[in-house]
Amino acid sequence: MSRVVVGMSGGVDSSVAAYLLKEQRYDVIGVTMQIWQDEDACSVEENGGCCGLSAVEDARRVAAALEIPYYVMNFKKEFRENVIDYFTAEYLSGRTPNPCIACNRYVKWEALLNRSLAIGADYIATGHYAGVEKLPNGRYALKRSATPAKDQTYALYNLTQEQLRRTLMPVGAYSKDEIRAIAEKIGLAVADKPDSQDICFVPDGDYASFIRENTGREIPEGNFVTADGKVLGRHKGIIHYTVGQRKKLGLSLGHPAFVLEIRPETNEVVIGTYEESLTDTVRADRLNFMSVEDLDGPKRVFAKIRYNHRGAWCTVEKTGEDQVVCHFEEPLRAVTPGQAVVFYDGDYVLGGGTIL
Ligand SMILES: Nc1ncnc2c1ncn2[C@@H]1O[C@H](COP(=O)(O)OP(=O)(O)OP(=O)(O)O)[C@@H](O)[C@H]1O
The missing domain is CATH 2.40.30.10 (Translation factors)
Structure with missing residues (x-):
């Protein structure tokens, strides 16, 4: 019997994933990763189910109902090094990071897979909406979910061949409605939980305050400029801006203004017209x-x-x-x-x- 560690966030998708794998006669172990704040500092509703105490409580209850062994594993160090540090460094360099992609590759996969292999697992599984297939050319690839609106392949593109070879995504073949129906049929109390937010460690969306607090750095104000160097006004610090941004610039130029470029070397944010942003x-x-x-x-x-x-x-x-x-x-x-x-x-x- 193959052994699989299911990453359980306490939500409906990973709970049903564990159920489906058990039905398919895998030897299933449930694991919740603690990746960020102290347990009592966040909740599933606030942080997307990534680390809160209620995530652990919910996952533990589901594991008990499914009669599978369940563990909580601490990955806070891996998360800080590979996700938080990357996230802040990218913003400080004038880029806009995607922390979910880094979390998937380095925490949900690299770290969890290694620890799962160490406890004798053959696979890890998640409740992501995507499929994993071995292609005729011998390569492993992700396949888009049966429900295009739920497809999560974008955030998983950076997984390696070795990681994919050891990955199961049992909910990818179903629609969200079908997964909710399975959860209800088997009496999982998590069936009505909302879906996760994208950036679980910045629940209020205020990245700039998060970066300031986490780096202890003051972010200097600077100039908004046109592509040819004309000064248009003052900006609040480059971490407040993203290329393509139109709102919250505080500029009145008589035409819609867009961020074209962020220049960390000169602390400038370049502004232009819609046409220039294409x-x-x-x-x-x-x-x-x-x-x-x-x-x-x-x-x-x-x-x-x-x-x-x-x-x-x-x-x-x-x-x-x-x-x-x-x-x-x-x-x-x-x-x-x-x-x-x-x-x-x-x-x-x-x-x-x-x-x-
Ligand atoms: N803290 C965690 N511990 C273990 N696995 C996790 C954790 N957070 C997320 N996962 C895994 O990653 C998958 C995708 O995470 P995401 O945050 O997108 O959740 P989701 O789509 O809302 O799924 P769910 O309904 O299971 O919470 C989850 O289904 C789960 O398998």
């Missing part, structure tokens, strides 16, 4: 390939440039060992350095990288 060229590095080992020439693919982007067609080609350029077939707005560009070949994740 581009059809996206460059990326820190690449991870999934359905293919590498690109062997230009390839036309469907790509997403942020989590909730509907996607657009582009031709992607290598420009260096760890760099690609993508030429989109339509102009894009808000191409944001630090976010991921993820490429799809049909329903499978081809790979992705970090936008430069």
Whole structure:
């Protein structure tokens, strides 16, 4: 019998994942990772179920109902080093990070998988809406969820072959409604919980205060400038801005204003018009390939440039060992350095990288 560790956040998806795997006759162990604040400082409702005491209580109750062993594991150090430190460093460098992608690769997978292997597991499983398949070319790749609106492959594009080989995502084949129906049928009390928020450790969305408090650094004010250097006003510090941003700039220029670029060297935020904010060229590095080992020439693919982007067609080609350029077939707005560009070949994740 194969042994699987299920990451249990106390929510409906991972609870049903544990149930489905038990039905499929796996030897199932439930684990909740504690990754951030003290247990009593946050709750599932506030932080997306990542670390709170109620997450542990809920997951423990579900594990007891399913009659599976259950453990709480501490990954706070791994989370701080790989997610929080990266998150703050990227903002301070003028980029906009995606911490969920880093958490998936380094905490939910690397750290949890290693500890699971150490306790004799063959696989880890989560309640993500995505599929894992071995392709005819021998590669493992993520497949988009059966429910496009719930698809979570974007945030998982950076998983390695070894991680995918040892991953099960049993809820990916179902719709959210079907998962809720299963939860109700088996009497799981978690059935009506809201879905998680994106950035679990900044529940109020105030990234700037979070960065100031976590680094102890004062973030200096600076100038808003046009692309040709004309000073337009003062900004509150570069960490308050994201490329593509239009709101909360506090500028009245007589036309809608957009953040075009953030320059940490000169502490400037470059502002321009809607037309200036459009581009059809996206460059990326820190690449991870999934359905293919590498690109062997230009390839036309469907790509997403942020989590909730509907996607657009582009031709992607290598420009260096760890760099690609993508030429989109339509102009894009808000191409944001630090976010991921993820490429799809049909329903499978081809790979992705970090936008430069
Ligand atoms: N603290 C945690 N400990 C263990 N596993 C976790 C934890 N947080 C999230 N996960 C795993 O990652 C998956 C996706 O996390 P996400 O935050 O997107 O939750 P979700 O889609 O709301 O799922 P759920 O309904 O299970 O909370 C979860 O289904 C779960 O398997």
